[in-house]
Amino acid sequence: MPRIAYAGGTIVVLFLLVAVLGDSVAPYPAELTDYGQILAQPSLRHPMGTDHLGRDLLSRLMAGTRTTLGLGLLVAVLSSALALAIGALCGFAGGWLDASLMRLVDALLALPGFLLAVCFLGLFGGGVFQLVLYLVLIGWAQLARIVRNEVAVARNLDFITANTAAGYSTARNLFRHVLPAVLPSVLVLLMNTLVGDIFAIVSLSFLGLGISPQIPEWGTTLFDARSFFLASPWLFAFPSALIGALTLGLHLLADGLREHLDKKRFLFAVEEINLLAGTASACGSETA
Amino acid sequence: MGYRLVNSLLTLVLVSFVSFAAVEFAPGDPAEMLLGGASKELSAEALARVRAAHGLNQPMWKRYVGWLKLVAGGNLGVSLRTNRNVTAEFAARIPVTSAVAFGALSLATLAGLSLGVFAVIYEGRAVDHAIRAVVVACHSVPAFLIGLLLIYLCSFKLGWLPLYGVGGGSGLVLPVLTLGGIMGLSLARVVRNALLEAVHEEYFLAALGKGLSYPQAVLRHGLRNSLTLVVSYLGMRFAGLLGGVVLIESVFSLPGMGSYILEAILGRDYPVIQAYMLFFCAVVLAANLLADLLVRGIDPRAAVAGIH
Numbered sequence: 001m002p003r004i005a006y007a008g009g010t011i012v013v014l015f016l017l018v019a020v021l022g023d024s025v026a027p028y029p030a031e032l033t034d035y036g037q038i039l040a041q042p043s044l045r046h047p048m049g050t051d052h053l054g055r056d057l058l059s060r061l062m063a064g065t066r067t068t069l070g071l072g073l074l075v076a077v078l079s080s081a082l083a084l085a086i087g088a089l090c091g092f093a094g095g096w097l098d099a100s101l102m103r104l105v106d107a108l109l110a111l112p113g114f115l116l117a118v119c120f121l122g123l124f125g126g127g128v129f130q131l132v133l134y135l136v137l138i139g140w141a142q143l144a145r146i147v148r149n150e151v152a153v154a155r156n157l158d159f160i161t162a163n164t165a166a167g168y169s170t171a172r173n174l175f176r177h178v179l180p181a182v183l184p185s186v187l188v189l190l191m192n193t194l195v196g197d198i199f200a201i202v203s204l205s206f207l208g209l210g211i212s213p214q215i216p217e218w219g220t221t222l223f224d225a226r227s228f229f230l231a232s233p234w235l236f237a238f239p240s241a242l243i244g245a246l247t248l249g250l251h252l253l254a255d256g257l258r259e260h261l262d263k264k265r266f267l268f269a270v271e272e273i274n275l276l277a278g279t280a281s282a283c284g285s286e287t288a
Numbered sequence: 289m290g291y292r293l294v295n296s297l298l299t300l301v302l303v304s305f306v307s308f309a310a311v312e313f314a315p316g317d318p319a320e321m322l323l324g325g326a327s328k329e330l331s332a333e334a335l336a337r338v339r340a341a342h343g344l345n346q347p348m349w350k351r352y353v354g355w356l357k358l359v360a361g362g363n364l365g366v367s368l369r370t371n372r373n374v375t376a377e378f379a380a381r382i383p384v385t386s387a388v389a390f391g392a393l394s395l396a397t398l399a400g401l402s403l404g405v406f407a408v409i410y411e412g413r414a415v416d417h418a419i420r421a422v423v424v425a426c427h428s429v430p431a432f433l434i435g436l437l438l439i440y441l442c443s444f445k446l447g448w449l450p451l452y453g454v455g456g457g458s459g460l461v462l463p464v465l466t467l468g469g470i471m472g473l474s475l476a477r478v479v480r481n482a483l484l485e486a487v488h489e490e491y492f493l494a495a496l497g498k499g500l501s502y503p504q505a506v507l508r509h510g511l512r513n514s515l516t517l518v519v520s521y522l523g524m525r526f527a528g529l530l531g532g533v534v535l536i537e538s539v540f541s542l543p544g545m546g547s548y549i550l551e552a553i554l555g556r557d558y559p560v561i562q563a564y565m566l567f568f569c570a571v572v573l574a575a576n577l578l579a580d581l582l583v584r585g586i587d588p589r590a591a592v593a594g595i596h
Contacts, residue, residue, distance in 0.1 A: 103295065103298075106295060106299075107295070107298070107299040107302055110296065110299055110527075110572065110573055110576055111299070111303065111527065111569050111572060111573075112527035112528075112530050112531055112568055112569065112572045113527065113531070114527075114528065114531030114534075115527075115530060115531050115534065115549075115564075115565070115568050116565065116569075118531075118534060118549060118553070119307075119310075119549070119561050119564060119565045120310065121553070122549070122552065122553030122561050123310050123311060123314040123558065123561055124310075124314055124315070125315070199430045202430055203430050203432060203535055206430075206432060206535070207534070207535065207538060207550060208550075209553070222433075229436060229440065230439075230440060230444045230451075233440055236433065236436050236437075236440075240429050240433045240436075240437070243428070243429045243430070243433070244425075244428040244429050247427075247428040247429065248424075248428050251424075251428075
């Protein structure tokens with residue numbers, strides 16, 4: 001396993017730990033206001049300073065890690081699961097079902113997903129459930145396309161043909177042999193999707209859409225900071241640094257894993273994965 | 289090409305239906321909204337009158353077809369907040385947005401091509417590594433945060449540019465720089481990787497053999513072959529760019545389409561949101577078609593490869 005994968009993995013695990021432990025290790029409760037310490041500069045008492053209500057920024061961001069990373073993971077896992085189901089169906093079944101679902105994927109891929117999410121949140125109102133729903137709905141298509149191609153390659157491998165000749169059922173071939181074979185690719189893609197999903201969540205709550213500003217979340221912290229960031233630059237410097245660190249960790253982990261799995265020949269549609277994952281990590285994610 | 293055109297048109301029809309149905313199922317009674325919002329004082333009779341006057345009592349499909357006819361004629365509806373025609377409101381807001389979007393596209397193309405060529409000519413040396421490091425750094429946070437940083441540095445600390453608004457054009461510099469710069473940097477990586485593949489091709493070796501210097505060969509023979517990739521990459525990223533414009537306009541308080549949709553959402557201005565969805569999807573689909581056409585213009589082989 002390449003060293004960058006371990007480096008990235010360490011960063012990601014640290015963030016996961018903060019997300020899980022969150023408020024129990026934070027120096028202050030996330031909601032605690034201290035009107036004597038409004039917009040205080042970073043100091044020993046408040047390592048990242050305080051916001052316009054005198055809330056400790058470090059504690060707020062630690063609590064926010066759970067929301068941002070947790071929701072990002074939820075969106076990434078749900079869209080990967082949907083993509084896996086539809087991709088596997090299309091890749092394995094082929095025929096008119098494949099053709100028509102892939103046309104739908106084409107249509108979704110051609111549309112401005114982020115703008116659609118903005119419009120839907122505007123029409124039906126914000127909320128955690130809606131946010132997750134819209135992000136999954138606009139996010140699954142790209143993954144499904146790749147999963148489908150992976151499955152289409154995997155199902156024509158010799159050992160699957162041998163299985164069929166040996167009388168294995170379609171379901172057994174699909175669930176026991178083809179799907180496990182494409183899981184490594186899905187894992188790599190999931191990590192790259194996660195970065196895009198986190199960016200989308202942060203961006204939407206920065207616009208005041210999606211998550212209610214009362215909930216501690218990296219984007220809502222930035223939303224709160226909008227009116228004060230010129231005089232109190234730490235209010236956007238620290239959240240940005242956290243987002244940057246997590247993104248870096250995820251990209252390193254994804255790159256390392258991709259390299260490792262590719263070397264072991266665990267990835268089939270390598271070109272496509274490289275195109276998506278490679279441009280995502282070398283060039284950043286598609287979202288905003 | 290015909291296939292792509294049909295596909296885009298079908299997608300547009302799908303979008304028109306979704307945006308119509310979305311408003312249909314969105315919370316709130318349109319008749320009440322037309323009368324100034326839900327209140328107990330609205331009599332059933334008044335509501336019925338408004339419904340009849342606006343054709344709201346007709347079945348959904350009839351209203352959908354009627355709406356499509358209006359849209360096809362260039363009438364996008366009437367804003368609930370201002371009572372003005374949405375088409376006219378769009379027309380007032382589009383110049384700023386298109387200035388930002390096209391500025392960013394041009395900057396991205398220029399920066400992407402030149403930095404990409406630089407990175408290839410100096411492959412493996414400091415310039416190449418520096419470009420890669422900046423690319424990774426710029427893409428580790430959402431673009432709007434870079435915008436905030438630029439406002440803080442260039443407008444607040446140094447006082448070079450206006451803090452918000454268009455400011456006679458100078459206010460557009462930072463938004464264009466943010467979006468175009470970031471897109472240009474990723475394009476530079478794409479161009480670099482494409483050129484590095486090209487330099488191993490036989491035609492490239494032949495060009496070197498004829499006595500061209502390495503930079504000359506990259507510029508004359510390598511670059512032309514990577515142009516198709518540039519165009520299709522920009523086409524692919526165009527939708528994301530428009531998403532970025534919403535954020536960047538909000539950060540820089542620019543009076544464009546991005547801030548318009550946020551105002552419309554705050555004011556629950558459904559017709560505007562509906563028109564906005566349809567309009568931007570149409571723009572993105574058209575841009576993708578244009579990118580396809582350009583690719584075919586640059587590289588005739590693409591036309592053959594594109595047939596499914």
